[in-house]
Amino acid sequence: MDLPRFENEYIVGVNNFLKFAFVIGKPVRKEIQCPCAKCGNTYWREREDVYEHLICYEFVEGYKRWTNHGESAIPTVVNSDMDDRGGIDDIDGLLRDAFGNMTNLEEGNNGLNEDAKRFYKLVDEAGLKLYPNCTTGFSRLSFIIRLYHLKCLHGWSNTSFTSLLELLKEAIPDLNILTSFNKAKNMVKDLGLDYEKINACPNDCMLYRNKYINDSVCHICGESRYNQTPAMDGNEDDFALPNKVHKVTAKDFKILSFSTKA
Incomplete structure (x- = not known):
């Protein structure tokens, strides 16, 4: 992705990306979000258009993990002696990113500080099969x-997530998992992971982020960003006031994101 666009390796890479995105990324109406520097994963385009844009404008800067096109947001590594198993999660890498240098996590005679306690607890969790x-x-x-x-x-609800954990534990008693959403959420947050909610066009044309974050109408189809519901304060006259409305976004996406503590 960092190669000059005129080099053959770059063109081969673009074709490999398109093969991946149009299979794993599950295109909508034969379109995917275009990751070129001009579209920035905002506009949806067909395969030929995405190819042309990537050749003309290259990839948007920093888009090294294709989270908008089917690649997991959780980093994975593949070791040569594990080819029959696919890959494993790079938990060590996540821990390093989340806690940085562990040499300064002790507080003199007071023992481990809070970051160190969380770190060693997560190390233990990562070691449990x-x-x-x-x-x-x-x-x-x-x-x-x-x-x-x-x-x-x-978009699973918190309750459904807990119910799934409980069902898995009931069906497979030897499964070593938590059975509470809140406990799972706390564990994930200790790694610096959480989800980011992004508003989207109801027709999946674009996402309201970056330079479009404050827009209220889709640039592609003209649909409103919001489902406007009249406010109800117990006064029937409220329905006659066109400007008194509750703005509820028409569609949202939740994306797992990572931010370091340091």
């Missing part, structure tokens, strides 16, 4: 992170 003799590479921590990611992607 998902179930006895587990060979899939999942730890208790990595499995919870994956489930939390799915919750964000598909």
